[in-house]
Amino acid sequence: MTNATITESLILDALRSVMDPDLGKDIVSLNFIRNMRIEEGIVSFDVNLTTPACPVKERLREQSRQAVLSKVPGVSDVRVNMTAEVRRPPAPETSRIRGVKNIVAVGSGKGGVGKSTVAANIAASLANSGAKVGLLDADIYGPSIPIMMRSSGEPEMKDGTIQPVVAHGVKLMSMGYMSGEMPLIWRGPMAHKALQQSLLGVNWGELDYLIVDLPPGTGDVHLTLVQSVPVTGAVIVSTPQDVGLQISMKTLRMFQQTKVPLLGIVENMSSYICPHCGGRDEIFGHGGAARAAGTLGVPFLGEIPLDSAIRKHSDTGMPVVLAEPDSVSARALSEITGKVAQQISIQAFKTIPLTIIEE
Amino acid sequence: MLTSPEQGATPAEIRKKAGEGIVIRWEGGHSSTFGARFLRGRCPCAQCVSETTGQRLVTDEHIDPGVRIETARTVGNYALHFSFSDGHTTGIYSFDYLRRICPCEDCA
Numbered sequence: 001m002t003n004a005t006i007t008e009s010l011i012l013d014a015l016r017s018v019m020d021p022d023l024g025k026d027i028v029s030l031n032f033i034r035n036m037r038i039e040e041g042i043v044s045f046d047v048n049l050t051t052p053a054c055p056v057k058e059r060l061r062e063q064s065r066q067a068v069l070s071k072v073p074g075v076s077d078v079r080v081n082m083t084a085e086v087r088r089p090p091a092p093e094t095s096r097i098r099g100v101k102n103i104v105a106v107g108s109g110k111g112g113v114g115k116s117t118v119a120a121n122i123a124a125s126l127a128n129s130g131a132k133v134g135l136l137d138a139d140i141y142g143p144s145i146p147i148m149m150r151s152s153g154e155p156e157m158k159d160g161t162i163q164p165v166v167a168h169g170v171k172l173m174s175m176g177y178m179s180g181e182m183p184l185i186w187r188g189p190m191a192h193k194a195l196q197q198s199l200l201g202v203n204w205g206e207l208d209y210l211i212v213d214l215p216p217g218t219g220d221v222h223l224t225l226v227q228s229v230p231v232t233g234a235v236i237v238s239t240p241q242d243v244g245l246q247i248s249m250k251t252l253r254m255f256q257q258t259k260v261p262l263l264g265i266v267e268n269m270s271s272y273i274c275p276h277c278g279g280r281d282e283i284f285g286h287g288g289a290a291r292a293a294g295t296l297g298v299p300f301l302g303e304i305p306l307d308s309a310i311r312k313h314s315d316t317g318m319p320v321v322l323a324e325p326d327s328v329s330a331r332a333l334s335e336i337t338g339k340v341a342q343q344i345s346i347q348a349f350k351t352i353p354l355t356i357i358e359e
Numbered sequence: 360m361l362t363s364p365e366q367g368a369t370p371a372e373i374r375k376k377a378g379e380g381i382v383i384r385w386e387g388g389h390s391s392t393f394g395a396r397f398l399r400g401r402c403p404c405a406q407c408v409s410e411t412t413g414q415r416l417v418t419d420e421h422i423d424p425g426v427r428i429e430t431a432r433t434v435g436n437y438a439l440h441f442s443f444s445d446g447h448t449t450g451i452y453s454f455d456y457l458r459r460i461c462p463c464e465d466c467a
Contacts, residue, residue: 226435227451259369259437259454354433357374 006038006074011045014071018063021056022342023349027064034083043068044079050345051208052084052130055338086131086208086344089232089351097199100134100207102232102344105225105260109247111142111216114268114304115237117314118333119213120148122235124319125337126209127169134164134171134210136198138225140184140191141215143176150317161203168322173202188220195224209344217247218254226258230354233263233347235301235340240267240288249292261351263343264299265289266336272306273328299343302336304329368458373439375431381439383457391461395428399443401460402450 015033016026023030027047036045047064049057065078088101097103106119116139123135137145145151151167154177164171175184175194186194204210212231215221225231234255238248248265255262267289272281283306293300304310307329313320320330321337372384380394400419402408407417427444434440438453461467 226437228435230436257437257453257455258435260435354370354436355373356431356433356439357372359374359376 006072008036010072011043011068014067015064017067018060022346041074041076043075046081046083049084050087051341053126053338053341055342057082087348089348096230097204100204100210103210103212103229104344105212105214105231105234106237107214107234107251108216108237109251110244113237113239113244116144116148116213117310118237118266118268119211120145121319121321121333122337122340123170123211124168125321125334128322131208132206134204134207136210136212137174137176138195138212138221139215140175140186140221143174145172145174145213146176147317148314162201163203168319171204173198191220192224195221196228199229218251222254226260231260232344233261235263236265237268238265238289239269239284240286241284245288245292261347262298263340264301265293266301267303269306270303301339302332304332368454370454380428381431385458391463395426396422396424397462398441399426399447403452403456404449406449
């Protein structure tokens, strides 16, 4: 008759000892436990996390299992099913893109630091983990996402809205589609209108994450983005050397001044491993971004080595996280994606809704 | 600049009171009440403040005392935008700016 003593509240009490390390609360208070069933000493339940890309998923699964097994007498087995539902930060309904839960800006100080590569790989990696992802290439000066994601088709207009192209499970829109092979020679107001149309005039459907690949620096596109929609957070990509970092700080400060939370800094081109001798060369220096993140109190998301695999797969249109997932660069990018997803979850819990109460 | 307290101003609650203006309760507890004419006379846009000299071109005395805020909306995460009854709509008032111009006795 041991079964009679196993109750849902006993199991929940046991699970209160399992903490989500990022949100700093236990998984019961966070309302993560769903669909609990108790049958003949076998307990099963879902742990509904805040992102499918959670880097501590397996650890939480094992901790949940052990907590119930060790604390509730009479339990013979525990079956933990890990699920995820990306939460959206609170924001006024009027100002957001319908169906899009989180907007993540990827920016850099100067060009050529691999910002688009990082954006494409974060998007592909999130989609690969099971999230619904969109990628907006807002780099009017060098729209490169269509090449990196090998999308040959162009978005079509249907019922007055733009239908995004889908590549590697990611919904794509690029400012580059607006002009074909011609450059976009735009003054501010044109860029402003084009970005608004790309944000609000595209049928994104339901998205957990919309990644926006910004132009380098700070300009019209950045201002339009932060003024048009509530941005969940920004990722800054920088190379390690001082000149790159110092310019990156300007972009970072722009996000601070417009109250866009900083999800963290990524150091790209961090080092080079010689394929012949295995020697390591730090071409642009090393660790500068981590130091800058430490000084500013911003999360450091990781470093990506210079790796010919990234270049090769970017040119052929298959993000390296999908094409060569075991390469050093892909592993670094996957780890960074997990950290970005963590930071977004933290923001979604931290943000307070900004609404104007009319009296 | 970035480390001064004004730069970290975050509103906890924003109210638009019909006929009176805007009341913002800040994180940390301070509360600011802004009248419509006061805000209109401190518009930070390029028509009201010279872009080259930073000199204020439009001040309280240029403003109709009966001016009203017709609509107020948030701009991204960082600012408010107002449409005034005199037709002026070009100012974007960042929360940091609003906190800095708080007209209460303690701040002014």
